[in-house]
Amino acid sequence: xxxxxxxxxxxxxxxxxxxxxxxxxxxxxxxxxxxxxxxxxxxxxxxxxxxxxxxxxxxxxxxxxxxxxxxxxxxxxxxxxxxxxxxxxxxxxxxxxxxxxxxxxxxxxxxxxxxxxxxxxxxxxxxxxxxxx
Numbered sequence: 591x592x593x594x595x596x597x598x599x600x601x602x603x604x605x606x607x608x609x610x611x612x613x614x615x616x617x618x619x620x621x622x623x624x625x626x627x628x629x630x631x632x633x634x635x636x637x638x639x640x641x642x643x644x645x646x647x648x649x650x651x652x653x654x655x656x657x658x659x660x661x662x663x664x665x666x667x668x669x670x671x672x673x674x675x676x677x678x679x680x681x682x683x684x685x686x687x688x689x690x691x692x693x694x695x696x697x698x699x700x701x702x703x704x705x706x707x708x709x710x711x712x713x714x715x716x717x718x719x720x721x722x723x
Contacts, residue, residue, distance in 0.1 A: 650690050
């Protein structure tokens, strides 16, 4: 009995269907708040997750670190996978990174948040999501 293809197809459908039903939370501009409560062991928290951009909207998304002692890891603080030219990087600092989401149609983007502890240079990573409807 071959159930692996069925399970894989079902998982894919479950991953795609909810994207259309998500409530948009970033129409023109939004800020993703990043917190780190007690180091890498406690994990990076981002809100909102996912960032949901409604159909036809372009949005300026700013990621902002709210926890002291943490900074974005160099020029790689936010890495959006397979984005091609769908995102344009804007100004930033050690605590903020900004991208313009051009929203070229429905698509889901995974991205990494890469942080560094400013005291001991230890690094932490989280992989949330941006959904274009």
